[in-house]
Amino acid sequence: MRLLDGAGLDSFLPDLPGCNESTQDLATQSLHSWRLAMADAEAQFGATEVLAVRGGALVFPAHLPGWVLEPQRGLSQLRQLLRARVLAAREAGEPALSVEGLLEQGRASGLTLAGYHLNPAMIAGLEGAFPANEGQRMIHLSELGGGAALWSRVEPGEDATQAAALARIIAP
Amino acid sequence: MNALANDETDERLRAILRDVLGLSAETVAAFDGDTPLFGALPELDSMAVAGLLTEIEDRFDIVIDDDDIDGEVLETYGNLLSFTVARVR
Numbered sequence: 338m339r340l341l342d343g344a345g346l347d348s349f350l351p352d353l354p355g356c357n358e359s360t361q362d363l364a365t366q367s368l369h370s371w372r373l374a375m376a377d378a379e380a381q382f383g384a385t386e387v388l389a390v391r392g393g394a395l396v397f398p399a400h401l402p403g404w405v406l407e408p409q410r411g412l413s414q415l416r417q418l419l420r421a422r423v424l425a426a427r428e429a430g431e432p433a434l435s436v437e438g439l440l441e442q443g444r445a446s447g448l449t450l451a452g453y454h455l456n457p458a459m460i461a462g463l464e465g466a467f468p469a470n471e472g473q474r475m476i477h478l479s480e481l482g483g484g485a486a487l488w489s490r491v492e493p494g495e496d497a498t499q500a501a502a503l504a505r506i507i508a509p
Numbered sequence: 510m511n512a513l514a515n516d517e518t519d520e521r522l523r524a525i526l527r528d529v530l531g532l533s534a535e536t537v538a539a540f541d542g543d544t545p546l547f548g549a550l551p552e553l554d555s556m557a558v559a560g561l562l563t564e565i566e567d568r569f570d571i572v573i574d575d576d577d578i579d580g581e582v583l584e585t586y587g588n589l590l591s592f593t594v595a596r597v598r
Contacts, residue, residue: 413563413567416563417559417560417563418559420558420559420562420563420575421555421556421558421559421560422555423575424555424558424559424578425555427580428555435575435576436575451556485527485528485529485531486528486564489528489529489560489564490528490529490530490531491529491530491531491552491553491554491556491557491560492531492552494531
């Protein structure tokens, strides 16, 4: 975003309701409420283009022109969280849980995964959600200079080469 | 088992460990069959294991049955490699 600013392009990164500095309760959110919030943010700031990253492609205002970086479907994200939960339980010697069993429980009464409380609507929404594609330009990680995927890292990280390559695509 | 395919899987699996866990290329190049993983690498907690499995699925285009994952699979690099090779074939 600093690089875009340097190129004369203003940008903003909205928090999803219930995440980061949002005052909303995550437990009451769904993909639908997230989509509405992103559309609101777009209208308030008068956004003219959008960049969606990974799961962001499930909720971004898809009528805007722009880019999606390595979009991921909801089920893949959900599966990773479910797996982590199953593995953690196994490690702690708790009674055997299965990914399928957990998913069933989530559909019926919601689940807390990695500290996030997701209600049944969010679970069901993620399970069936595919990235929107309304003609935005798809960006693959391999176009960004060949580094590793920051989102598959355990700890948050930065990659100046990837950031510069991404900024060059958006503000050539 | 085809030795070449095995070598390729080995290379790709090392790259996945490097990318997912943020390890250096030197660290993953030094892995051998007996290098302990789970419990020995602080980077590898349950969230990281889940990320690792998902990345293995994505990059090798395979589906891993969660019931097949037990402590043994992640005990050493050699075990994880055999596990992956068996599913890629």
